[in-house]
Amino acid sequence: MIFLSLFLSFFQIGLFSFGGGYAALPLIEQELIHAQGWITNQQFIDILTLSEMTPGPIAINAATFSGNQIAGVFGGIIATVGVTLPSVIIVQIMAYFYFKYQNLTVVQGIIQGLRPAVVALIASAGVTIFMTAMFGRSSWPVDIAEINWISVVFFAVGLFLMRKYKASPIQVILITGLAGGIVYSLL
Amino acid sequence: MEKKELYLTLFRSTFFLSMFTFGGGYVIVPLMEKKFVNELGWINEDEMLNLIALGQSAPGPIAVNTSILIGYRMAGVPGAMITVLGTILPPLGIMTVLAYVYLAVRDNAIVNNVLLGMQAGVAAIIVNVVYNMAMRIIKQKKIIPILVMIAALIAGIIFQVNILWLLLVSALIGLAMTLYNLKMKKDEGDIK
Numbered sequence: 001m002i003f004l005s006l007f008l009s010f011f012q013i014g015l016f017s018f019g020g021g022y023a024a025l026p027l028i029e030q031e032l033i034h035a036q037g038w039i040t041n042q043q044f045i046d047i048l049t050l051s052e053m054t055p056g057p058i059a060i061n062a063a064t065f066s067g068n069q070i071a072g073v074f075g076g077i078i079a080t081v082g083v084t085l086p087s088v089i090i091v092q093i094m095a096y097f098y099f100k101y102q103n104l105t106v107v108q109g110i111i112q113g114l115r116p117a118v119v120a121l122i123a124s125a126g127v128t129i130f131m132t133a134m135f136g137r138s139s140w141p142v143d144i145a146e147i148n149w150i151s152v153v154f155f156a157v158g159l160f161l162m163r164k165y166k167a168s169p170i171q172v173i174l175i176t177g178l179a180g181g182i183v184y185s186l187l
Numbered sequence: 188m189e190k191k192e193l194y195l196t197l198f199r200s201t202f203f204l205s206m207f208t209f210g211g212g213y214v215i216v217p218l219m220e221k222k223f224v225n226e227l228g229w230i231n232e233d234e235m236l237n238l239i240a241l242g243q244s245a246p247g248p249i250a251v252n253t254s255i256l257i258g259y260r261m262a263g264v265p266g267a268m269i270t271v272l273g274t275i276l277p278p279l280g281i282m283t284v285l286a287y288v289y290l291a292v293r294d295n296a297i298v299n300n301v302l303l304g305m306q307a308g309v310a311a312i313i314v315n316v317v318y319n320m321a322m323r324i325i326k327q328k329k330i331i332p333i334l335v336m337i338a339a340l341i342a343g344i345i346f347q348v349n350i351l352w353l354l355l356v357s358a359l360i361g362l363a364m365t366l367y368n369l370k371m372k373k374d375e376g377d378i379k
Binding site for chain 2: 014015016017018019020021022024025026027030045046048049050051052053054055056057058059060061064065068069073076077080083084086087088090091092094095098099104105106107108109110111112113114115116117118119120121122123124125126127129130132133134150151152153154155156157158159162163168169170172173175176177178179180181183184185
């Protein structure tokens with residue numbers, strides 16, 4: 001039953017993504033690409049690209065979009081509800097205790113402990129995204145001859161714009177998209 | 188204030204913030220703060236900062252979490268339901284439409300070229316995010332978080348360890364450190 005597994009996958013993604021939208025990426029990769037085989041690396045990057053470009057929380061955007069890709073409109077709704085439900089339950093329980101005791105030292109201590117691991121996990125999803133963008137795939141080993149040099153240049157320009165001129169993600173996406181539309185079409 | 192009016196304002200505020208704010212939770216949350224603290228004056232600054240910290244401590248998208256906290260603070264469980272709906276309905280609508288546009292145009296040569304260019308941009312964004320987050324951990328100059336980060340990196344990338352195990356182990360380390368720090372503080376207090 002596709003809708004049930006879709007719901008469970010996204011419930012799990014919502015339940016274990018600590019630290020906002022980017023923290024959901026490694027879980028989306030593990031669940032949707034590797035465990036279920038519902039989407040490809042390319043689709044994964046497209047989902048992230050479109051989620052960054054549209055308004056709203058990135059994780060919700062990604063859930064609705066991938067749910068739609070996997071199982072149509074109803075799939076999109078199921079995925080969105082699935083990814084939101086853990087928040088609805090857990091945040092209200094935390095809020096109840098917070099307003100009662102005004103103290104969540106232990107909970108926040110655990111989260112502090114999670115943060116370095118979350119950074120590492122996002123980095124690991126980042127490797128997949130980087131390899132796919134540069135080589136068209138993320139499986140090892142890669143042959144340096146397969147590298148897409150135009151991508152390398154776009155990547156370097158994007159990084160430079162963000163670090164030097166504090167360009168926003170959406171600006172970087174629009175610039176590299178425009179450049180891609182021109183450069184690749186002329187080749 | 189009448190209840191109906193409160194519900195309506197909660198829904199409208201979260202709906203419009205989610206509908207028109209680009210850049211995800213880290214942009215939406217400060218705008219929520221502006222709306223509920225400065226414009227409506229429903230929540231004071233200090234309490235809002237605590238709610239934001241709380242929202243970041245819970246799993247899930249931080250914009251969703253913060254909206255739930257604001258709704259709960261203002262009108263209990265019904266309030267939370269209203270604000271969470273307000274936050275997720277706009278992306279649900281927009282992304283559903285976009286998913287169909289994407290299906291229709293993905294194979295178009297120019298669209299493909301644009302998306303190919305964007306891939307490199309997204310790769311740069313992720314590398315930048317990871318760099319900023321990692322530097323924040325490194326700058327604290329505490330040995331355990333740095334070791335956890337390196338160990339998780341090796342376990343995740345090279346050994347492909349399941350994410351849930353990595354999270355569980357690092358949460359336990361966080362718990363142990365918190366209890367240890369609390370005990371040290373308590374002992375210090377006892378000596379005094």
